[in-house]
Amino acid sequence: MPTVLIVDDALFMRVAVGxxxxxxxxxxxxxxxxxxxxxxxxxxxxxxLVTMDITMPVMSGLDAVKEIMPEHPEANIIMMTALGQQRIIVEAIEAGAKDFITKPFEKNQLKTVVDNILGYVD
Structure with missing residues (x-):
């Protein structure tokens, strides 16, 4: 069974994505x-797999990616972004995030991104 870590400062998003x-x-x-x-x-x-919100307290999703990837280059991280965060998305992808999805999103949009990423792993 594949495993996922869900990272978002909004409880309702963690529940919905979970x-x-x-x-x-x-x-x-x-x-x-x-x-x-x-x-x-x-x-x-x-x-x-990890779903990573960008804007969070304590440490941003972008900073978390920059900390995870050097030690774990195999990490499959999907950035979850609000509209208007394109610059941060580019930086996250350059830091090693595999893909991104813009909130709000449909369930099938997230599933497509997940399938594409795990296809690289299998």
Missing amino acids: NMFREWGFEVIGEASNGREAVELYSQFRPD
């Missing part, structure tokens, strides 16, 4: 509400 992944047969092995927690949980669990 429910989508559970429906697709994933195990949600952790949830984080900021980038610092994300870095710690990634190192602890090494999930197959």
Whole structure:
């Protein structure tokens, strides 16, 4: 069963995204509400996939990617962004994030991104 770490400072987003992944047969092995927690949980669990919000307290999603990728270049991170964050998305992709999705999104849009990324892994 593939594993996912869900990182978002909004509880409702963590719940909604978690429910989508559970429906697709994933195990949600952790949830984080900021980038610092994300870095710690990634190192602890090494999930197959991470959904990473960009704008969060304590540490941003971009900074978390910059901390995770040098130690774990195999990490599959999907950035979750609001409209108007294109510059940050470019920086996150350059830092090693695999893809991004813009909020609000449809469930099938996220599934397509997930399938594309895990296709590279299989």
